[in-house]
Amino acid sequence: MALSGVEIFKLLPKTNCKKCGHPTCLAFAMKLAQRQASLDQCPDVSEEAKKILGDASAPPIRSVTFGSGDLAVKIGEETVLFRHDKKFVNPCALAVEIKDTLSEVEITKKIEEVLASEIDRVGQKLRIDAIALTNTSGDKGKFESAANLIASKAPNVPVILSTTDPASAEAAVKLFAGKKPIICGANSSNTEAMANIAKTEKATLGVVANNLDELSTLTEKIKSLGVEDMVIDSGAKKAKEMLGNNTMIRRAALKKNFKPFGYPVINFAQRDDSLHEALIASVGITKYSSIIVVSSIEKWKNLALFTLRQNIYTDPQVPMQVEQKIYKIGEATPDSPLTITTNFSLTYFIVSGEIENSKVPCRLAVMDCEGLSVLTAWAAGKFTASKIAAFIKESGIENEVKHRELIIPGYVAILSGAIEDKLEGWKVTVGPREANGLPAFLKTRNA
Amino acid sequence: MAFTVPKDTYSGKVYNVTIGTGDRAASFGGENVLPFLPFEGTIPNKPLIAYEIQDVPPADWPENVQKPFSSVSGDPVTWAKFCQNTLKANAIALRLIGTHPDRENRSPEDAAKTVKDVLSAINVPLIILGSNHAEKDAPVLIAAAEAAKDKNCILGKAQEANYKTIAAAAMANNHKLIAMSELDINLSKQLNILITQMGFDKERLITDPMCSALGYGLEYTYSVMERIRLAALTQNDLTMQPPMLADVGMYVWKIKETQAPESDVPSWGNAEDRGIAWEATTAAALLMAGAELLIMRHPKAVEALGKLIEELV
Ligand code: B12
Ligand code: SF4
Numbered sequence: 001m002a003l004s005g006v007e008i009f010k011l012l013p014k015t016n017c018k019k020c021g022h023p024t025c026l027a028f029a030m031k032l033a034q035r036q037a038s039l040d041q042c043p044d045v046s047e048e049a050k051k052i053l054g055d056a057s058a059p060p061i062r063s064v065t066f067g068s069g070d071l072a073v074k075i076g077e078e079t080v081l082f083r084h085d086k087k088f089v090n091p092c093a094l095a096v097e098i099k100d101t102l103s104e105v106e107i108t109k110k111i112e113e114v115l116a117s118e119i120d121r122v123g124q125k126l127r128i129d130a131i132a133l134t135n136t137s138g139d140k141g142k143f144e145s146a147a148n149l150i151a152s153k154a155p156n157v158p159v160i161l162s163t164t165d166p167a168s169a170e171a172a173v174k175l176f177a178g179k180k181p182i183i184c185g186a187n188s189s190n191t192e193a194m195a196n197i198a199k200t201e202k203a204t205l206g207v208v209a210n211n212l213d214e215l216s217t218l219t220e221k222i223k224s225l226g227v228e229d230m231v232i233d234s235g236a237k238k239a240k241e242m243l244g245n246n247t248m249i250r251r252a253a254l255k256k257n258f259k260p261f262g263y264p265v266i267n268f269a270q271r272d273d274s275l276h277e278a279l280i281a282s283v284g285i286t287k288y289s290s291i292i293v294v295s296s297i298e299k300w301k302n303l304a305l306f307t308l309r310q311n312i313y314t315d316p317q318v319p320m321q322v323e324q325k326i327y328k329i330g331e332a333t334p335d336s337p338l339t340i341t342t343n344f345s346l347t348y349f350i351v352s353g354e355i356e357n358s359k360v361p362c363r364l365a366v367m368d369c370e371g372l373s374v375l376t377a378w379a380a381g382k383f384t385a386s387k388i389a390a391f392i393k394e395s396g397i398e399n400e401v402k403h404r405e406l407i408i409p410g411y412v413a414i415l416s417g418a419i420e421d422k423l424e425g426w427k428v429t430v431g432p433r434e435a436n437g438l439p440a441f442l443k444t445r446n447a
Numbered sequence: 448m449a450f451t452v453p454k455d456t457y458s459g460k461v462y463n464v465t466i467g468t469g470d471r472a473a474s475f476g477g478e479n480v481l482p483f484l485p486f487e488g489t490i491p492n493k494p495l496i497a498y499e500i501q502d503v504p505p506a507d508w509p510e511n512v513q514k515p516f517s518s519v520s521g522d523p524v525t526w527a528k529f530c531q532n533t534l535k536a537n538a539i540a541l542r543l544i545g546t547h548p549d550r551e552n553r554s555p556e557d558a559a560k561t562v563k564d565v566l567s568a569i570n571v572p573l574i575i576l577g578s579n580h581a582e583k584d585a586p587v588l589i590a591a592a593e594a595a596k597d598k599n600c601i602l603g604k605a606q607e608a609n610y611k612t613i614a615a616a617a618m619a620n621n622h623k624l625i626a627m628s629e630l631d632i633n634l635s636k637q638l639n640i641l642i643t644q645m646g647f648d649k650e651r652l653i654t655d656p657m658c659s660a661l662g663y664g665l666e667y668t669y670s671v672m673e674r675i676r677l678a679a680l681t682q683n684d685l686t687m688q689p690p691m692l693a694d695v696g697m698y699v700w701k702i703k704e705t706q707a708p709e710s711d712v713p714s715w716g717n718a719e720d721r722g723i724a725w726e727a728t729t730a731a732a733l734l735m736a737g738a739e740l741l742i743m744r745h746p747k748a749v750e751a752l753g754k755l756i757e758e759l760v
Contacts, residue, residue, distance in 0.1 A: 300724055
């Protein structure tokens with residue numbers, strides 16, 4: 001059960017020494033109660049208090065990092081059921097399954113697909129985050145040699161070792177020492193052995209149950225065996241069970257502070273039909289998966305799933321924004337055209353992409369409108385003639401370009417006269433409404 | 448620690464809406480739980496997917512979604528029959544895009560004739576949509592509503608600027624009505640209230656909070672839908688209880704990801720698969736947010752969504 005601020009306060013040293021960065025022990029206690037601080041910020045807290053508070057002050061869903069270095073993936077730590085309440089915290093990881101029954105050539109091909117999966121979208125680099133090696137063969141030797149291949153060809157990609165055989169898990173996990181792999185995992189017949197391996201090898205343990213009751217028993221037992229980092233699989237196979245179980249796990253963890261479910265969820269979404277698989281993964285992305293394992297990673301599918309994940313995990317209060325400045329696209333010279341837009345990431349990337357397509361070097365002035373699109377910013381009074389004029393004057397662009405012509409988005413054609421009035425010596429040209437009209441527009445102007 | 452299922456009980460319920468007539472009539476909505484969570488309530492109907500067709504050939508659709516209809520889309524009647532008989536559509540959405548003043552500018556009489564012809568060729572329910580030109584839609588939809596009298600169609604879309612005439616036409620001719628506002632829960636609620644204040648039965652409404660495509664504001668539609676659904680269920684807000692529409696195809700098949708050839712963007716993969724996946728993924732996400740009625744274009748995307756729904760129920 002969660003403790004109140006006052007209950008927590010009673011357990012603190014009450015010296016108000018400020019070492020935790022808070023003015024008083026009570027202030028710190030209040031932050032702990034709201035889960036906005038962590039107990040280890042107080043260096044003087046007693047062992048006894050730590051024990052009592054440890055559980056209560058931990059985030060409702062544990063943060064788990066797997067893999068190491070630049071490609072490490074952090075999952076968990078979610079605090080809400082609905083994204084409109086608060087930003088979803090750590091985007092779910094997408095992992096591709098590699099079966100140990102595949103030939104060396106086939107495995108290598110999949111590894112290469114993973115390594116080449118990175119796509120840039122709206123300024124973020126998105127990729128297949130992990131490889132899930134499954135012990136389909138049931139054979140320890142095969143599992144180990146496939147693991148070896150992965151460890152040598154993709155040494156930096158986080159891995160999930162999917163086997164219920166402790167000996168196979170142990171053999172494979174040693175190949176990823178120091179890289180925080182996930183062993184997936186522990187079930188009711190191998191619990192102790194798996195827990196030991198995870199502890200010794202500092203791996204995260206995937207807990208695989210057949211239903212929610214079994215899952216809660218298992219995670220409690222594993223925790224009592226000294227394993228802290230877990231990811232949990234309720235055993236759901238069909239989309240209906242996956243959605244139902246994921247929802248119950250998230251609700252129980254957040255609303256009831258039910259500790260046995262306070263871990264990131266892993267879902268196995270593999271299907272023969274690739275498009276169907278993409279939709280099962282979409283259910284996972286929207287509804288509470290922290291790791292989704294798929295069987296194939298075609299480029300079109302990755303793009304759709306990465307984009308969905310990006311959409312669902314954006315901050316609902318703060319639209320994605322780019323920096324206010326004058327961007328050069330192509331080899332822009334002092335004679336190149338000057339265009340203007342707002343700093344909503346989506347707007348910026350669409351417009352800059354189309355300017356690139358046109359192959360006409362340009363300057364794109366991006367004005368801070370708190371991340372609103374052109375029309376929204378206009379309607380909200382942030383993309384007005386006087387603000388645009390002030391921005392152009394202050395930007396120093398008048399020293400950079402020889403001409404005095406500004407191309408504005410077609411949707412705000414209405415602003416053209418007013419901008420000319422406020423921006424002495426400048427001519428305003430109305431561009432096309434949709435950005436995809438830009439290539440033709442720029443090319444014909446240039447001709 | 449024993450696990451007890453954290454069930455929620457809701458005071459509200461989404462209205463159950465039936466459209467069409469005879470044995471192909473179809474129902475959607477009616478649930479008193481969040482999407483596909485039957486363990487704490489009842490879900491009497493599956494979401495309904497309508498195939499989108501239009502009154503003029505789809506020259507403005509990208510090639511990959513034109514292709515499946517290339518032999519039938521020259522005429523709305525053949526196109527509608529193809530959707531019903533070959534693609535096994537459970538509903539059809541006829542968009543009268545040709546009435547738009549910037550397009551073919553077809554007259555309300557032309558529109559009425561198209562509606563009559565399509566209706567006499569099919570027996571699945573029909574959704575009749577204007578061209579989204581607030582002024583022109585008023586006379587077009589009045590004529591269409593009369594042509595479809597008593598066929599229990601859905602008429603749309605009524606917006607703040609034109610709801611009075613369109614709602615009156617739907618009421619006089621016994622149709623259901625789509626009320627569309629632009630991505631704002633308060634505007635959506637307000638429009639539903641304005642329409643019901645005219646005497647229009649709220650149980651005959653369908654809310655369209657406005658769709659957006661994956662990567663192009665989907666998160667706004669997604670969250671507005673979730674908030675509308677939560678208001679309906681947890682606050683028993685009667686004005687938020689009509690089922691929701693996701694008008695997916697139109698928004699998806701105009702963006703770059705559904706059109707750019709692979710040669711332009713090699714890292715995006717096969718263009719045809721990508722377009723289909725884009726439509727299906729957008730629809731799947733909106734199903735999770737609470738959409739009960741979907742308007743879609745590509746047969747493979749519709750099929751994939753149908754398959755997902757089967758796995759979810
Ligand atoms: C999502 C959305 C919102 C989101 C904001 C999202 C965001 N980050 O901007 C929210 C919900 C917060 C919002 C709020 C409001 N919104 Co709003 N919103 C929209 C919506 C649905 C989509 C906007 C969007 O993301 N477009 C996508 C981007 C990429 O488009 P874009 O920036 O315009 O860029 C395109 C073109 O302009 C062009 N382009 C861009 N730059 C350049 C540069 C050059 C040189 C050229 C040539 C072309 C070009 O290319 C791009 C792609 O083709 C539109 C309706 C619509 N369908 O457009 C309404 C809309 C913009 N909103 C509107 C309004 C009125 C508002 C509000 C004032 C009230 C309200 N309805 O809630 C508030 C104001 C916000 C505030 N803070 O006060 C109106 C604007 C009124 C008008 N112009 O007639 C619209 C048109 C809806 C409507 N018809 O009522 N909104
Ligand atoms: S560091 Fe500990 S003892 Fe010092 S003020 Fe903070 S909570 Fe109190």
